[in-house]
Amino acid sequence: MTVQELPGAGASHRSTPPPAWRPRTDAAPLLPDPEPYRVLGTPAAEKLDPELMRRCYAELVRGRRYNAQATALTRQGRLAVYPSTVGQEACEIAAALVLEEQDWLFPSYRDTLAAVARGLDPVQALTLLRGDWHTGYDPREYRIAPLSTPLATQLPHAVGLAHAARLRGDDVVALALVGDGGTSEGDFHEALNFAAVWQAPVVFLVQNNGFAISVPLAKQTAAPTLAHKAVGYGMPGRLVDGNDIAAVREVLSEAVRRARAGGGPTLIEAVTYRIEAHTNADDATRYRGDAEVEAWKAHDPVELLERELTARGMLDADGIQEAKDAAEAMAATLRERMNAEPVLDPMDLFENVYAEQTGRLREQAEMLRAELDAEEQS
Amino acid sequence: MTVQELPGAGASHRSTPPPAWRPRTDAAPLLPDPEPYRVLGTPAAEKLDPELMRRCYAELVRGRRYNAQATALTRQGRLAVYPSTVGQEACEIAAALVLEEQDWLFPSYRDTLAAVARGLDPVQALTLLRGDWHTGYDPREYRIAPLSTPLATQLPHAVGLAHAARLRGDDVVALALVGDGGTSEGDFHEALNFAAVWQAPVVFLVQNNGFAISVPLAKQTAAPTLAHKAVGYGMPGRLVDGNDIAAVREVLSEAVRRARAGGGPTLIEAVTYRIEAHTNADDATRYRGDAEVEAWKAHDPVELLERELTARGMLDADGIQEAKDAAEAMAATLRERMNAEPVLDPMDLFENVYAEQTGRLREQAEMLRAELDAEEQS
Amino acid sequence: MTTVAVKPATMAQALQRAMRDAMAEDPTVHVMGEDVGTLGGVFRITDGLAKEFGEERCTDTPLAEAGILGAAVGMAMYGLRPVVEMQFDAFAYPAFEQLISHVAKMRNRTRGAMPLPITIRVPYGGGIGGVEHHSDSSEAYYVATPGLHVVTPATVEDAYGLLRASIASDDPVVFLEPKRLYWSKAQWDPAEPAAVPGIGKALVRRTGASATLITYGPSLPVCLEAAEAAREEGWDLEVVDLRSLVPLDEDTVMASVRRTGRAVVVHEANGFAGPGAELVARIQEKCFHHLEAPVLRVTGFDIPYPPPMLEKHHLPGVDRILDTVARLQWEN
Amino acid sequence: MTTVAVKPATMAQALQRAMRDAMAEDPTVHVMGEDVGTLGGVFRITDGLAKEFGEERCTDTPLAEAGILGAAVGMAMYGLRPVVEMQFDAFAYPAFEQLISHVAKMRNRTRGAMPLPITIRVPYGGGIGGVEHHSDSSEAYYVATPGLHVVTPATVEDAYGLLRASIASDDPVVFLEPKRLYWSKAQWDPAEPAAVPGIGKALVRRTGASATLITYGPSLPVCLEAAEAAREEGWDLEVVDLRSLVPLDEDTVMASVRRTGRAVVVHEANGFAGPGAELVARIQEKCFHHLEAPVLRVTGFDIPYPPPMLEKHHLPGVDRILDTVARLQWEN
Ligand SMILES: Cc1ncc(C[n+]2csc(CCOP(=O)(O)OP(=O)(O)O)c2C)c(N)n1
Numbered sequence A, B: 001m002t003v004q005e006l007p008g009a010g011a012s013h014r015s016t017p018p019p020a021w022r023p024r025t026d027a028a029p030l031l032p033d034p035e036p037y038r039v040l041g042t043p044a045a046e047k048l049d050p051e052l053m054r055r056c057y058a059e060l061v062r063g064r065r066y067n068a069q070a071t072a073l074t075r076q077g078r079l080a081v082y083p084s085t086v087g088q089e090a091c092e093i094a095a096a097l098v099l100e101e102q103d104w105l106f107p108s109y110r111d112t113l114a115a116v117a118r119g120l121d122p123v124q125a126l127t128l129l130r131g132d133w134h135t136g137y138d139p140r141e142y143r144i145a146p147l148s149t150p151l152a153t154q155l156p157h158a159v160g161l162a163h164a165a166r167l168r169g170d171d172v173v174a175l176a177l178v179g180d181g182g183t184s185e186g187d188f189h190e191a192l193n194f195a196a197v198w199q200a201p202v203v204f205l206v207q208n209n210g211f212a213i214s215v216p217l218a219k220q221t222a223a224p225t226l227a228h229k230a231v232g233y234g235m236p237g238r239l240v241d242g243n244d245i246a247a248v249r250e251v252l253s254e255a256v257r258r259a260r261a262g263g264g265p266t267l268i269e270a271v272t273y274r275i276e277a278h279t280n281a282d283d284a285t286r287y288r289g290d291a292e293v294e295a296w297k298a299h300d301p302v303e304l305l306e307r308e309l310t311a312r313g314m315l316d317a318d319g320i321q322e323a324k325d326a327a328e329a330m331a332a333t334l335r336e337r338m339n340a341e342p343v344l345d346p347m348d349l350f351e352n353v354y355a356e357q358t359g360r361l362r363e364q365a366e367m368l369r370a371e372l373d374a375e376e377q378s
Numbered sequence C, D: 001m002t003t004v005a006v007k008p009a010t011m012a013q014a015l016q017r018a019m020r021d022a023m024a025e026d027p028t029v030h031v032m033g034e035d036v037g038t039l040g041g042v043f044r045i046t047d048g049l050a051k052e053f054g055e056e057r058c059t060d061t062p063l064a065e066a067g068i069l070g071a072a073v074g075m076a077m078y079g080l081r082p083v084v085e086m087q088f089d090a091f092a093y094p095a096f097e098q099l100i101s102h103v104a105k106m107r108n109r110t111r112g113a114m115p116l117p118i119t120i121r122v123p124y125g126g127g128i129g130g131v132e133h134h135s136d137s138s139e140a141y142y143v144a145t146p147g148l149h150v151v152t153p154a155t156v157e158d159a160y161g162l163l164r165a166s167i168a169s170d171d172p173v174v175f176l177e178p179k180r181l182y183w184s185k186a187q188w189d190p191a192e193p194a195a196v197p198g199i200g201k202a203l204v205r206r207t208g209a210s211a212t213l214i215t216y217g218p219s220l221p222v223c224l225e226a227a228e229a230a231r232e233e234g235w236d237l238e239v240v241d242l243r244s245l246v247p248l249d250e251d252t253v254m255a256s257v258r259r260t261g262r263a264v265v266v267h268e269a270n271g272f273a274g275p276g277a278e279l280v281a282r283i284q285e286k287c288f289h290h291l292e293a294p295v296l297r298v299t300g301f302d303i304p305y306p307p308p309m310l311e312k313h314h315l316p317g318v319d320r321i322l323d324t325v326a327r328l329q330w331e332n
């Protein structure tokens, strides 16, 4: 299946006058197929790579366990807050796995799992959420941008980075994650437009999990699908079943390939569902019913893949157990490591505001130093 | 010709899970016809209303003369700056004429002509541009919002006003004008999205005049047309020849009618051209060639209509002369009235910052009062 | 006179009540923002309003702050009184162009013809363990923008009264809600809410003779605590609660400082070019010959809001206030 | 030493030259913004750069300020040094969320791992007859945001030197260009541009003994003129040009005020909570016992920028400065 290419930034047909003006109808954009693309449970699943799918499965199981562990840590007071991705693991994992080492991931505040699946130490991924310093790692080391809390603001960053890499002749693709709610922000619009005009090697993955906190998609947009937004930027738009990791992976990898080959950006909407509340602090019963949640639970990303792989003999009980054990081990380590009280030096407050401390900051640092010394003495 | 209706804000199909999920393909949006809609020079022109078209013609001639006079006023120092709409008069006039008395017009900084054509005294319309107070009229009296200089920021205002009117049960449509460059702003996106979700009675008219100051459309968007942006909001998008006043009027009036009937917003792209420089302060030769300008001059909105009407016997030499005379009379009056030195009271600086002057402002007003008195005495 | 025992109410409840009463009295009052409808807001301040007044009067908007405020401008142009909720301090930033270039200027540019009676509620400040972008004290931006009123309550009673006054104002009001006081309680009778105080009057919350602490919002309780503690050191501190940053009630402030001869301004916002700077500048101008010592400030450091685990070092606390009072040249 | 006669250059030329030299020396420097390429910017400050370095180094972007600054953030993350032009002061507002929530915070939030060497050029201030949104002095917003440097030249030489220093800085710099000085001229040899001064050093532009005028950017020439005129009144005024608002060179300021004992801060921005407030607050704290009179301010009024026909009343002028100096309690 291919996505028809759209006219790129070079299209300047509209600066000649109407009498001579002819639209490039031969390159007219296709509307995205409003049926989410699926692989699992369809004949296309036959061609799945067993090795890759087992890896996906192991990561899904680990991701689910990671979610459970992180939520448990909020109850133990070890995390201040955790936005769960239970139900969305297929998107998170596929996003992490589709990238090459030199590529960049731009996660939103919800996407610690994608960062972890890309190889980031979970403790480093979670510093923000435990109330420690914001970014517990060097973004350049992992090519993972800091988690972005202000919604959609990370999208222009991804565009700028991808554009810079292309200008420098480097083979780098940026993959930016955003929620359905985030698509309403002006930054979403500006980022997609810049990406299309610059033909930047960037892929936008919208995880449409049905809600922006309590606000359902129907109050967020009147478009047939969020993928339809691609049309207005002149880039391909794709709709995919976000709980079908094989499908998400395929659509993503096609988009990444196109970006890498100079074919410009793609907008992908992955239809999924946030099974748990917005965060541990949220009460989802205020805005949605059990029936909806239950229906989505029956379309669980881990089970979908497990069912497919076992039915096809690509996964057996041992394989399942192995994945579970690995996940448990990860969880145990994470639990243990998160139980260690983090040690922060208050004097670090003044260290990185600027490359060089201003006089004012030096003064304030001295004041705090004196206060801390006095405390220690008393 | 009809525009197929799109699914409105009520479309909540995506909150049920994929297994049960079926897109409303029966209501799939149409891509806008990428050929600008035209009437003049086509068989459709036969059905034109002679009365209405003569009115349009008179307004076009007056609009062209208004543009010339305003530019002349910049040379005489009577206007600080003037962004000309020569070449765009069909859009400006059609926008003004399509509205009912109770409707609202939301002009951009360029659209004084639309305001004047709606009935605003040109001297009041031009206060901003002569360096006088910003809004020389009561917006509520004329239902013309203040000219908006920050690009696209007027669009959410139009949505909010239209929405408010609908909530109050009033029959009011808002028509908002914006440039091609303005479509890149986040506020454009947010406004269109709000309009669609709320099904607000608002019409967005993009005057694509080829440039945002020096930046051609090809650097502004990679979309096939700006009308295609409608798809991503779930509203109808239309492309129209912006120099064909009959076509612009028809497309606008259809959109206004739909909005009035509760059918929600429409995005219209009018393909036109800015014949003169961005403003009198701009040097257009730095970024575009004569050939392009000449080609567009051959597609002049005034001439297009004049040709059509005379060919069809709807307009004769007398009619033409009459329109010219009226335009000259308007220009003479405008010239004369703008020659009067405006009298501004410096103390007004403090009058309308708040309903009630703060203590600080009272103090500052006293200081200025004392300075002015001292000046007078010396 | 007999006093009726009333149950304690939280600031959150008082704010909710203020909106409810305003909506009941005036059909042009509309509440809008992210999650304000069905959910009742992430802090539940709008709880129940959608149910009572319908979703058209208390509306869950799309997630776009410039769009929200811009739409509110249009609604106000048509005669409504929008009450906009910004979900957190830092999430008001996308709306700054609408705020600065339209909300603040509309009355002035139309020479009074088109005032915009918009109330913009912004939960602000730290001390709740919030992660980045959830603890900013962004008042410096608002107070530096002529055309806006900037108001912030520090008590349950004021929360009600000031919010009513803000909604009733024909001018745009940035209504800053000290989020760590949302759950603070006081004896307050929702059935008999206090008379609505106008905007722009400061209040002496505690009288004293040695020096004046000038503060507002989340720092008021800290200052009152410091004033109590100061008694041990022999200082009798007066505490002024500004309640409104624009307009600023200079009369109350100057009268107090002239009386005490010493002043400290306390706020959570960064010190550098924060609201305290204006107060200090003005006090030294107006009270120059009454001052026994320079006017000092206790503020947040000049750093981005710190990680929650370090915020206690950043926020003005009792000790730091007392240390600063001690520097008011008592030996003179 | 012999001095070579050089032709006068304008500030606009010096700024253009600074970018050109920076781009020639460092291939990671990229200029971007609305109309900066083919047109060379509405003020022609980037004139010729696209031609010399190609459109990929000097890029006409789509018309979207948040997108421009956001893209610059991404480019800086990848190691480029973007120089962003905001077309006018008020058109930087749509980019405030990117500025406050990312540009200012990135180094701090990544604990130094990811600094953002972005220069944001903002033509600012009035006095050019510009219509609404074209004359704002928006520095209060920038200086209240920790993590940003805020710099503004007042002379042709500094325009070059400070812009070079800003582009070379590893931290984000808001570079405020006083647009009414764009066409101011000075003897300045583009072939031998002066050494690049670092960011953060104020300069005494005129020595004097009676009082200190502290100012920056567009108000420097006004203050120098006022100082000349003051001689007639018998006042010998010192004039300090801040050049950098963040960091603030307090040493130079305080040394001057301690010497003269009197100070007036002058700027175009609104007075209320403007940058002058911080200066006054700091001076009275640091120089309390040296002050013969309160520190006063001459600033724009606390109103939205007025219509051009009235701007002369709003802008600090020589007379208003002298009137204010006269109020410095000379009778003491
Ligand atoms: C600019 C901005 N406005 C508001 C918020 C507060 N907020 C945090 S998460 C959220 C909902 C996000 O919804 P969506 O984009 O669908 O992502 P999801 O939470 O579903 O992953 C909101 C409104 C924010 N973080 N940033």
Ligand SMILES: Cc1ncc(C[n+]2csc(CCOP(=O)(O)OP(=O)(O)O)c2C)c(N)n1
Pocket (backbone or CB within 6 Å): B110, B149, B150, B151, B178, B179, B180, B181, B182, B183, B209, B211, B212, B213, B274, B278, D034, D063, D087, D091, D094
């Ligand atoms: C938010 C904002 N950014 C920048 C500007 C400066 N500016 C004024 S007009 C203009 C170009 C506008 O182009 P377009 O939207 O196509 O309208 P046109 O001028 O062609 O009518 C620009 C960049 C502005 N007015 N507002």
Ligand SMILES: [Mg+2]
Pocket (backbone or CB within 6 Å): A179, A180, A181, A207, A208, A209, A210, A211, A212, A213
């Ligand atoms: Mg969501």
Ligand SMILES: [Mg+2]
Pocket (backbone or CB within 6 Å): B179, B180, B181, B207, B208, B209, B210, B211, B212, B213
């Ligand atoms: Mg244009």
